[in-house]
Amino acid sequence: MAEALEQDKSTEAEADQRLMLQYAAGDTSAFESLYQKHKGGLYRYFVRQTGDQQLAEDLYQETWGRVIKAAVGYETSAKFTTWLYRIAHNLLIDHVRAVKPVDLFSDAFSEEQECDNQMSSDQFSPDSALEENIKAKLLRGCIDLLPTVQKETFLLSMEAGFTAAAIAEIVEVTLEATKSRIRYANRALKECVMNKWQEVDNER
Incomplete structure (x- = not known):
């Protein structure tokens, strides 16, 4: 089951990379496919991070604008989603630094032992x-x-x-x-x- 899931993720990542390369070569429909696939998650990321729908919309649009500008130089060294969210993350940092002089994104946490990537399902198990x-x-x-x-x-x-x-x-x-x-x-x-x-x- 786990292997099948990893295979699906790998196939999706390869499909995204192909679409981005096709868009870089001039296929605008490839960009539309990427946009439709990732727009929901990316917009929610900004809304949850900022708590401001108008700001989230601005950062969201700017992210896609940067994707368009960077298309020609796009390389497949990283997954498309990783590349996309790194752009989003950097835009968010730029905004925070412009608003607040203290860098809220500094790495201020000690590095400790490995942890699970998800909370266990029974932590908030509902009684009703x-x-x-x-x-x-x-x-x-x-x-x-x-x-x-x-x-x-x-x-x-x-x-x-x-x-x-x-x-x-x-x-x-x-x-x-x-x-x-x-x-x-x-x-x-x-x-x-x-x-x-x-x-x-x-x-x-």
């Missing part, structure tokens, strides 16, 4: 449909409270489906630092949701 909905809402709120680097790493992992290695390439930090960020985010989210759920439970 109502609890599931409440905890999902609490989780979204807790994600917004994460430090910027942890939040981005978590969203790239859980929402965009990138591996820790791919995220390390996108944000240009070490694999160990990326795994630490995922681990810290998982721990913080678990504690945050548990605390907020306790508050909800006490109000009943």
Whole structure:
């Protein structure tokens, strides 16, 4: 099963690279295919990172504009999605640095032992449909409270489906630092949701 999934991902990556090369050679329909395939995930990435739909739209459009400008020099040394999200990540950094002089994206976390790439499925196991909905809402709120680097790493992992290695390439930090960020985010989210759920439970 795992091998089949990896094969599917590899086939998708190769298809994206072919489309990008075709677009670089002048095939505009190839760009449209890439745009339709990745527009949803990329837009959600910006919305969740910024919390501002207008800003997210601006950064989203600028990302695709940079893809168009860079098409001629595109190389297949990295997966298209890794390349695309690295552009998005760099635009986000540029925006944050323009607004806030302190670099919120600095690598300020110690590198510790390897961690799982996902939270275990039983961490937020619902007792009912109502609890599931409440905890999902609490989780979204807790994600917004994460430090910027942890939040981005978590969203790239859980929402965009990138591996820790791919995220390390996108944000240009070490694999160990990326795994630490995922681990810290998982721990913080678990504690945050548990605390907020306790508050909800006490109000009943």
